Amino acid sequence: MFQVDIRSRIPIYEQMYENIRRLILEGHIKEDEQLPSIRELASLLTVNPNTILKAFKQLEQDGYIYALQGRGNFAKKLDVVYRNQEIEGVKKKLKETILEAKLLNVPIETLMDLLKDAYKRGGNQ
């Protein structure tokens, strides 16, 4: 459920951020549900508590979770504004990737098929 690769060039705190973000977006962690504590996760993944804290602080800033002193961290209903920002971000990324594919002469039909297939098969529900 919570996995990090300490040998990856992606920082641990970013991996942690992405893990939890996905769990919330996919509905595996529901609104107001409590997350494991910072020390618990740090111990589980054998990383420093400050590294987990860094991920949590970022998640809080981006509106995914909220923290209560002495109690813990909890999932939040995603802020609409921030969600729209994310959608714009993923659209931009998609455009770039399509242009990259075009640069390599991948035909548009291949990309369309890939899109349909990936959307059908993949992900949640």
Add this chain to the structure above:
Amino acid sequence: MFQVDIRSRIPIYEQMYENIRRLILEGHIKEDEQLPSIRELASLLTVNPNTILKAFKQLEQDGYIYALQGRGNFAKKLDVVYRNQEIEGVKKKLKETILEAKLLNVPIETLMDLLKDAYKRGGNQ
């Protein structure tokens, strides 16, 4: 034609790599055409020659250019095997981005439209 942003979190040598890679893929630098010299680029962009060298070495390793001692660096016809690797890479990236969009509940029709539009408008030719 050659631009780098020294304040970006993307390393300069990677930006340089990407710049030249695109120029070759887009046909702006043709087969066996000579690239600017390492010292010339370093001076132009006010970065260290070793940083340019690092980009060039990577480009050579990936089959985009070849170097001749004392003469310079030249564009190469892209290696078929490596090109196929790149296509696989961009397909994978596309899948991931599509799943990311699905996670944010972007409807498939929106993605299809975006794909068609980006492919038509964007990039070369």
Add this chain to the structure above:
DNA sequence: TTAACTGTATTATGTTATATAATACAGTTA
């Protein structure tokens, strides 16, 4: 042959981001 280009390599140095370690303080709960 020499001057002025090319690529290549090494060694030392500096900066920044990332991560850890150790410790402390504060709020919550049973």
Add this chain to the structure above:
DNA sequence: TAACTGTATTATATAACATAATACAGTTAA
């Protein structure tokens, strides 16, 4: 009160990135 929570600070270590300085080697044209 004990044992949890979050939060913060200071010091330290490491790796990636980039620079600086310098040197060596191959090419080319005057």
